[in-house]
Amino acid sequence: MIEHRILGPQDGELYEPAQACGDRFLINSREQGGRFTLVEHRLxxxxxxxxxxxxxxxxxxxxxxxxxxxxxxxDEEVVAGPGSLVFKPRDEWHTFWNAGDTPARLLEIISPGGLEELFRWLDRLTEELPPEAMQQKAELYGCSLDMEATMALVTKHGLTF
Known part of the structure; x- marks a missing residue:
């Protein structure tokens, strides 16, 4: 069980790769008996x-x-701004991106926890993996990937991935 504490704006476990989604792990599920995770995404x-x-x-x-x-x-796309809460339920295909020209930050609450370990693995990658390898790793966490839809979205919005 986690003890009381205060995390400052730069505290937590931080991964901030260039031109990719950065993650700051604030509350890890392993400290919460698996109940939830809190991660700050920096885009x-x-x-x-x-x-x-x-x-x-x-x-x-x-x-x-x-x-x-x-x-x-x-097939639905939305754009959310500061103060908005976006709910991404299990068993629904989804993704998210920075839709603007300035940095974006969001807090991600995941319940139950555990999926953050996949984020950590992705954050530590030093080379591009073939889609099959990413899919195999994602399956260990109960996830499925749609790389064809991903690349179509990248092209449509001029995104970096």
């Missing part, structure tokens, strides 16, 4: 945060702190 302009995917175990809640965040649910 440079026009960066796709994740491939189009769905997970079978978790619900995600994204609270937009700054910037403009695009999200796709099936």
């Amino acid at each position: 440079p302009p026009k960066v796709l945060a994740a491939p189009v995917h769905k997970h079978t175990r978790e619900d995600e809640f994204s609270f937009i702190l700054e910037g403009s965040v695009g999200a796709r649910f099936g």
